[in-house]
Amino acid sequence: MSERYSRQELFTPIGKEGQSNIRQKHVLVIGAGALGTGSAEALVRAGVGKLTIVDRDYVEWSNLQRQQLYTEEDAENRIPKAVAAERRLKTINSDVDINALVLDVSVEEIEQLMDDVDLIMDATDNFDIRMIINDIAHKHRIPWIYGACVGSYGISYTILPGETPCLHCLLETVPIGGLTCDTVGIISPAVQMVVAYQTTEAMKILVEDYEALRKKVVSFDLWKNQHTAIQVDRLKKAGCSTCGEDPSYPFLSYSNQTKTAVLCGRDTVQIRPPEKRERDLEQLAEILAEQGGKVTRNPYLLSFHIGDHRLVLFKDGRVLVHGTNDTAEAKTLYHRYLG
Amino acid sequence: MELIINGDRVEVPATITTVSSLLQHFGIDQKVVIVELNQEILEKASHHEATLSDRDKIEIVNFVGGG
Ligand SMILES: [Zn+2]
Numbered sequence: 001m002s003e004r005y006s007r008q009e010l011f012t013p014i015g016k017e018g019q020s021n022i023r024q025k026h027v028l029v030i031g032a033g034a035l036g037t038g039s040a041e042a043l044v045r046a047g048v049g050k051l052t053i054v055d056r057d058y059v060e061w062s063n064l065q066r067q068q069l070y071t072e073e074d075a076e077n078r079i080p081k082a083v084a085a086e087r088r089l090k091t092i093n094s095d096v097d098i099n100a101l102v103l104d105v106s107v108e109e110i111e112q113l114m115d116d117v118d119l120i121m122d123a124t125d126n127f128d129i130r131m132i133i134n135d136i137a138h139k140h141r142i143p144w145i146y147g148a149c150v151g152s153y154g155i156s157y158t159i160l161p162g163e164t165p166c167l168h169c170l171l172e173t174v175p176i177g178g179l180t181c182d183t184v185g186i187i188s189p190a191v192q193m194v195v196a197y198q199t200t201e202a203m204k205i206l207v208e209d210y211e212a213l214r215k216k217v218v219s220f221d222l223w224k225n226q227h228t229a230i231q232v233d234r235l236k237k238a239g240c241s242t243c244g245e246d247p248s249y250p251f252l253s254y255s256n257q258t259k260t261a262v263l264c265g266r267d268t269v270q271i272r273p274p275e276k277r278e279r280d281l282e283q284l285a286e287i288l289a290e291q292g293g294k295v296t297r298n299p300y301l302l303s304f305h306i307g308d309h310r311l312v313l314f315k316d317g318r319v320l321v322h323g324t325n326d327t328a329e330a331k332t333l334y335h336r337y338l339g
Numbered sequence: 340m341e342l343i344i345n346g347d348r349v350e351v352p353a354t355i356t357t358v359s360s361l362l363q364h365f366g367i368d369q370k371v372v373i374v375e376l377n378q379e380i381l382e383k384a385s386h387h388e389a390t391l392s393d394r395d396k397i398e399i400v401n402f403v404g405g406g
Contacts, residue, residue: 035406125406150405171371171402172383186405194406217373219400226345228398230375235382 004095005047018207019047025118025206026050030105030133032081033057034186035147036123037069038195043121043202044089050097051089054113055081056104056270056318057263058301066188078312080300102300104272104318105129106259107252110136119205120144121198127171128261134159134167135249138242143205147198151184152223154194157232158201158213165236166243170217189222260327263320269330273317284313291337309333343396359387361397371402 009019027048029040032055040053059074059081074084086100103109110132120137122145124130130146137144138161146167147156159166197218204212216229241248259272281302289295293306304311309323311333319338321330342349355361358381362368374381375398381389
């Protein structure tokens, strides 16, 4: 037995018993952006038994300022975040069973991710997916930890099914995309602060020290020197369709169609085909090259540069259309080049 | 009127009489916020009838999406 976890075991609320608890747990991190890379690294260093990290995107230069697992080489080669994160995490702690999935998590995918998961870390960037996480977490009675940040501001809340109000109780309605689509930037200490709140609560849950949980919504603004924590228990609604007495999990029903999503602050639209299909990237590279434009490829994705636009095609069928925020324009380009 | 908002003293015009008008004043009435007034959490539906007085303590948390 190595000394690896000795300092954490000396910390009384964890101890040797807590550490062995942590070793037996499986944490699912949804998103491998700023919050996801921070949480994943902290939990892997802490010695969690198994960590699954899921992300739909690839590494870009603008990520390197705050997404701590990635390198210039990852950005240069457009490595999918999940793949790059897995590589780095494995070099940090080879004791941890690390699973990485290049996947856009939505209703269709989320059920199969719930297998033996003890805790879900929210590292997503929109409320559509958070409401889905909230529903599935309650359906399977798995705790989950909301976290978000923008500018120098951050917020976190720990949701325990059967105990606390859920995100649906707190928000009442889903915030509309545009309102959450932030273009005001972000500084990395705000990310780290949210990560600190989220991973500390995660440790408490993993060692089963529920008494120690914060039980409040915490928010802060590091630039304005503000800090707030408020008790929200009274907002729990008995009739909530997610956490109430007769739940219907409304966010888990879906319609089977091509879905588009504008990626916040990225001048990018994502298009998901109606059904999952593996794309043959090699064959596509040949076809697209014939249409003019520049094609580059790595084992995970293909990038097709034409005019002012760039289309990035993933093996799982998704396409990112860069250079537009207009879903109609993105669909036009998608159909023009991919049929 | 002076209010204590997220720990800071803030001077607001006397025309601001309710939590709703305060959120409007700050331009955050369209955002998803939870407001605590003198340590009591408010339901969203009661924002327009929650009246403010001098020295009230208000905590506002904004549910942002980014990550
Ligand atoms: Zn609820």
